[in-house]
Amino acid sequence: MGKAITGREEDYSQWYNDLVIKGSLADYSAVRGCMVIKPYGFTLWENMRNQLDKMFKETGHVNAYFPLFIPKSLFEAEEKNAEGFAKECAIVTHYRLKSDPSKSGKLMVDPEAKLEEELIVRPTSEAIIWSTYKNWIQSYRDLPLLINQWANVVRWEMRTRLFLRTAEFLWQEGHTAHATREEALEETEKMLGVYADFVEQYMAVPVIKGIKTPNERFAGADETYCIEAMMQDGKALQAGTSHFLGQNFAKAFDVQFSNKENKLEYVWATSWGVSTRLIGALIMAHSDDQGLVLPPRIAPLQVVIVPIYKGEEGKKIVDEKARWIVNELKGKGISVKYDDDDTARPGWKFAEYELKGVPVRIALGQRDLEQNVAEVARRDTKEKQTVSLDNLVNEVEKLLEDIQQNMFNRALLFRKEHICQADTWEEFVQALDKGNFVMAHWDGTSETEEKIKETAKATIRCIPLNNPQESGKCILTGNLSKERVLFARAY
RNA sequence: CGGGAUGUAGCGUAGCCCGGUUAUCGCGCCUGGUUUGGGACCAGGAGGUCGCAAGUUCGAAUCUUGCCAUCCCGACCA
Secondary structure (H helix, E strand, C coil): CCCCCCCCCCCHHHHHHHHHHHCCCEEECCCCCCEEECHHHHHHHHHHHHHHHHHHHHCCCEECCCCCEEEHHHHCCCHHHHHHHHCCCEEEEECCEEECCCCCCCEEECHHHEEEEEEEECCCCHHHHHHHHHHHCCEHHHCCEEEEEEEEEECCCCCCECCCECCEEEEEEEEEEECCHHHHHHHHHHHHHHHHHHHHHCCCCCEEEEECCHHHCCCCCCEEEEEEEECCCCCEEEEEEEEEEECHHHHHCCCEEECCCCCEEECEEEEEEEECHHHHHHHHHHCECCECCCCCCCCCCCEEEEEECCHHHHHHHHHHHHHHHHHHHHHCCCCEEECCCCCCCHHHHHHHHHHCCCCEEEEEEHHHHHCCEEEEEECCCCCEEEEECCCHHHHHHHHHHHHHHHHHHHHHHHHHHCEEECCCHHHHHHHHHCCCEEEEECCCCHHHHHHHHHHHCCEEEEEECCCCEEEEECCCCCCEEEEEEEEECEC
16 A cells, blocks of 8 residues: 555656656665666666677677776767767766865865866767777778677766666667678668567567657767657657768778778768666556556566465465476576565555566465466456466466567557647647647758747657658648658657 | 755654644554455554754754755756
8 A cells, every 4th residue: 555656647757756666666866867776677677688688699799898988089079979968978077085174074076186188977989989999990801890888878967757867877889880881871770670679579669660850860970760669648759779870980080991992991880779768668658557567578577476375284285386386487487486475465465566567476375276276367457367277387478478469569559549640730739739649741941840849849759761752731831741750749 | 957846764744834841643664463365453662863064042843044855847858
């Protein structure tokens, strides 16, 4: 009872915060804008990370690690990128503290320990990485260079939200170098595909693949590809980005290679990333008023077994069978917890594991054992069924897969119901107000995009890939347009 | 960074306006017992720098100032 969460309808923001805090994913910290990821939340991240890492390696990438600090002179080398991040950089200016002579027991910055050159705490690592790649790349034989790093980055945000926007967050950033423009473009799209596959197949969140408009493009990129997901309030969340960097960084850091004709050329680059923000997407795409709803493939815990018994003798009987089930499930590679904690009663445990989003709950009682069955409940629909113990393991295995599929289908259906076209300004604003993604014509200018953002509070999320060409008139200006683009209010 | 709100035990809170012995209550926690099929019950118990720091005062949870953190709205944001 002490853990009741705020309803989605009542206060969506508070609902989200309640899920994160009461679902034990994360906690506030003593540092402004920074959060603590708790073991349950971190296990979720580890599961996501492990799968992504596997997919990166399957596509030929290797991991490395680059410094947290970037000398200011390196950081500013690629001007557009530097400008884009300038307003949210944390900067190290000193390297030593000393005792404060005016306050005993307190410390102060030692003014004599000022760094000759300030260090930027990385908001992204292009600068440090490309300054290094310069030394690693001489010949076309050194290409492609396909490196990823798992790291933390810092972006000094004005307003923070757990997982969605924090000053420090965890992510991965891939940085690749290629001999040709075509190959780099191919890589950019390939990694976007990896992200889309991961988010859809493992997180059960459908995404729209697309290209950002110049306004929304990554600073320093020639083209930014993205995947956009719909949250339950109809707002969009950018779930991942993949950038075609052209030769911008190669030129800024003078990274050239000799081609087969022994001529010097600048390399072509990509970078791509997803972050712990994905956890926010996961929460807002699936969860309900009872708590988290986590997809089986990445859930920290897939199955929980709750025993129900009377007396010591009863416990022994149930224990024995439960442990057998645990072993059987583990044998199938399913993560399972037998919660035989005697201090909490079954009803309490049911509510607790629903809050935590455990996909499958098995209630095992003496009455069940007499009939050789167990009660199996699924978190996504809250349906319960009675399953023979002889089939239990197979049924659970099938059920986990079914939950995974159902969650994706449900999210996809929700998106279909909340995506529409608009041809007049009035329709457009109404659709947005109702929490829709809106496909509408846009005249292709930044000015119009800005005005729409100001008046309708909606941004162009992307120009979908393989977007059907269709002539029409801009929703705001009435100017000619050749395709619809995706508008939404966004996180 | 601007506007608004909040901060009292792990959580939620009363008290604050109008300063005055041992700071209220519920949940949770600990001990013992009875229980156990949807957030159990009885009895006993522990737990507090009242966000932090200065100040006013004989005396501060209460008044003043500064700072820190969180939430909401805005601005900002790959």
